[in-house]
Amino acid sequence: MSASNHDRRLDDETLVQWLVDAELRADLPREELASADDAAASEWGDFLDQCRNELSTDGAEHVASAERVVDAVLACTVREDLGWRGDLRLLRGFIGTRMRSSMLLRVAAASLLLHLIALPALAAYRFWKAEPPSHVIWFAPPVDAPPPFGDVLVEDLTLDDAPDLPVLDSLDSISLDAQNARNADRWSIFQRSEELRAVAEGEWDSPIERRLAARALRLLGEDPPIGTRSGSGMPLDRLLTLDEALDARLLGLPVALDAVELEWLVERAAGDPPLAAIALAVLRRAGRYGIALPDGSTVVLARLESDQFALFRSLVTDAGESPLSAEWVQALRSCAPAGSLSLDFENTLRR
Amino acid sequence: MDHWDLEPDPLVALQSGDSAPFEDWVRRDAAGFLAFFRRLGASGAEAEDMVQEVFMKVFRHRDTYQPTGRFRAFAFRIARNAWIDHRRRGAVRPASAAGGVDDEAATVPPVPDGAPGPHERASHIELAGRVQAALGQLSDAHRMVFELGVLQELPYSEISAMLEVPEGTVKSRMFHAVRKLRELLEEGEA
Numbered sequence: 196m197s198a199s200n201h202d203r204r205l206d207d208e209t210l211v212q213w214l215v216d217a218e219l220r221a222d223l224p225r226e227e228l229a230s231a232d233d234a235a236a237s238e239w240g241d242f243l244d245q246c247r248n249e250l251s252t253d254g255a256e257h258v259a260s261a262e263r264v265v266d267a268v269l270a271c272t273v274r275e276d277l278g279w280r281g282d283l284r285l286l287r288g289f290i291g292t293r294m295r296s297s298m299l300l301r302v303a304a305a306s307l308l309l310h311l312i313a314l315p316a317l318a319a320y321r322f323w324k325a326e327p328p329s330h331v332i333w334f335a336p337p338v339d340a341p342p343p344f345g346d347v348l349v350e351d352l353t354l355d356d357a358p359d360l361p362v363l364d365s366l367d368s369i370s371l372d373a374q375n376a377r378n379a380d381r382w383s384i385f386q387r388s389e390e391l392r393a394v395a396e397g398e399w400d401s402p403i404e405r406r407l408a409a410r411a412l413r414l415l416g417e418d419p420p421i422g423t424r425s426g427s428g429m430p431l432d433r434l435l436t437l438d439e440a441l442d443a444r445l446l447g448l449p450v451a452l453d454a455v456e457l458e459w460l461v462e463r464a465a466g467d468p469p470l471a472a473i474a475l476a477v478l479r480r481a482g483r484y485g486i487a488l489p490d491g492s493t494v495v496l497a498r499l500e501s502d503q504f505a506l507f508r509s510l511v512t513d514a515g516e517s518p519l520s521a522e523w524v525q526a527l528r529s530c531a532p533a534g535s536l537s538l539d540f541e542n543t544l545r546r
Numbered sequence: 547m548d549h550w551d552l553e554p555d556p557l558v559a560l561q562s563g564d565s566a567p568f569e570d571w572v573r574r575d576a577a578g579f580l581a582f583f584r585r586l587g588a589s590g591a592e593a594e595d596m597v598q599e600v601f602m603k604v605f606r607h608r609d610t611y612q613p614t615g616r617f618r619a620f621a622f623r624i625a626r627n628a629w630i631d632h633r634r635r636g637a638v639r640p641a642s643a644a645g646g647v648d649d650e651a652a653t654v655p656p657v658p659d660g661a662p663g664p665h666e667r668a669s670h671i672e673l674a675g676r677v678q679a680a681l682g683q684l685s686d687a688h689r690m691v692f693e694l695g696v697l698q699e700l701p702y703s704e705i706s707a708m709l710e711v712p713e714g715t716v717k718s719r720m721f722h723a724v725r726k727l728r729e730l731l732e733e734g735e736a
Contacts, residue, residue: 211721212702217701245677246696247696249674250678257577257581260577260590261577265572268598269569272565273569273605
């Protein structure tokens with residue numbers, strides 16, 4: 196850059212500074228202003244005026260925008276209306292702005308408006324144009340009919356004579372419990388009739404199996420029950436005989452159980468499993484049927500729920516205490532002679 | 547001395563319960579502030595938002611305002627801060643991209659009675675677009691100094707205080723801005 200250009204640059208810079216700032220220009224001494232290059236000053240001044248003119252804000256495109264701003268600012272400041280009209284105007288402005296900016300909102304608003312107009316119109320149409328129903332059920336008392344009970348209501352109801360009911364003593368509750376137990380066992384036999392019939396009609400090899408099959412037939416009511424029978428005197432045979440006697444009680448025969456037999460049953464029940472488990476099952480069944488048990492039976496019966504008889508715990512369940520149940524036969528197999536009572540027999544009794 | 551030196555300070559008037567000067571100021575300078583933000587690169591909607599923000603901020607200062615200088619300089623300081631905040635939020639296009647005649651400026655506004663004819667008007671729009679485009683090519687610092695000094699006619703002392711730079715720097719920036727603008731326009735004509 197040459198020296199003359201540098202001087203010109205400085206001059207230009209000073210000129211521009213003077214031309215831009217009126218305050219600065221006013222403070223300058225007159226002789227300094229006079230020393231400025233008139234042509235250069237005019238050139239820069241024209242350029243600045245051109246910029247001001249071209250970038251002036253008096254174009255019509257700014258008018259609408261400026262008016263919007265002025266209205267919004269004044270409405271929020273010095274012309275703010277704190278009453279309901281101001282709130283309404285703000286709300287209207289907000290809704291208008293949002294509606295203009297969203298097509299979806301416009302569609303939703305149109306739909307809402309349509310519904311608001313259509314619903315009252317539809318209701319009015321239904322109200323005015325509704326036809327009366329073709330069939331009307333109308334309840335009205337006949338005008339001239341006499342009252343159903345005449346003029347005077349006569350209380351002709353008297354108390355019924357109480358029938359002669361039997362007087363129950365305190366032991367009847369036990370009888371009712373026994374009756375309930377027998378009914379439950381009868382219901383169980385009815386439910387297991389298919390299994391019992393399969394056992395009764397099966398061909399079994401051993402005497403015990405055939406004896407139990409005959410018992411199943413008796414429980415089904417197709418063979419007369421037996422009362423008491425003489426057996427071999429073996430413990431298992433005596434237990435089966437006592438159980439069959441209980442079958443007879445179940446089927447309504449007044450079969451009495453000898454007190455000696457019951458005492459023997461309690462002794463066996465106090466013994467060791469597995470035979471004691473069968474004895475306990477029979478003793479428990481006798482108690483359920485309302486037969487008076489010897490003293491000490493309650494303590495002995497509690498053994499059936501002890502850990503010693505854990506394998507025979509199923510005899511205490513509803514299914515296991517039923518006559519000739521699969522659980523009972525399973526317990527019987529454990530104390531019967533080997534091979535005398537097959538697993539097939541037991542499985543036939545299971546569902 | 548411009549008309550501002552003769553007008554009462556709008557906020558001082560508001561403090562004394564007179565809202566008319568404030569209302570006059572809003573009506574008079576709304577378009578100027580709009581153009582100010584438009585020239586800095588804001589779109590039409592952005593400029594409207596920022597102008598409203600400026601007026602509202604000024605109004606909120608009415609209770610704590612102390613007149614230490616010219617009210618106009620105070621208002622433009624708020625406007626400049628609003629512009630900087632807006633730029634920081636990244637809501638405005640770069641200034642170079644905003645230069646030139648944008649959609650709204652390109653639309654031919656309705657011609658009022660007594661206005662120049664279509665040819666003159668088209669020529670004016672074209673030239674204004676070139677000046678605007680050239681202004682958009684300046685740096686932010688130069689453009690701000692040019693805007694405040696040439697277009698808003700604020701003195702260097704107030705621009706210096708507003709921009710928090712020495713007055714000599716303002717003068718230097720002003721010259722460089724004007725010279726650069728002139729060079730750009732001359733290149734465009736060539």
